[in-house]
């Protein structure tokens with residue numbers, strides 16, 4: 001994995017702040033926060049919205065960024081827990097989404113020797129493509 005930069009640490013902190021502000025305890029609807037940094041430096045946040053087919057925090061952050069007109073993405077991270085203490089790898093559905101929208105975007109992951117980052121495309125080998 002690639003090492004994290006100070007900007008990556010800021011991104012993790014932004015994701016933690018997103019879930020700290022929105023964690024809803026026993027209702028358990030909002031437990032994950034995400035932060036997505038675009039190539040222009042802007043950061044978009046998301047928290048998951050729970051339902052049978054709810055949306056992950058990464059999807060909400062990506063949707064916010066696209067709504068804001070962004071199309072070029074640099075790094076994304078998701079964290080889970082009341083304080084966002086756990087860095088969370090993306091689920092299978094999000095891995096496909098990341099591959100579709102930003103295969104070169106870096107994804108921050110937990111690691112045995114601390115967190116690091118990898119290109120989104122590396123998280124989905126032999127991927128499906130409509131093209």
Ligand SMILES: [Zn+2]
Nearest residue numbers: 056090091094
């Ligand atoms: Zn997901």
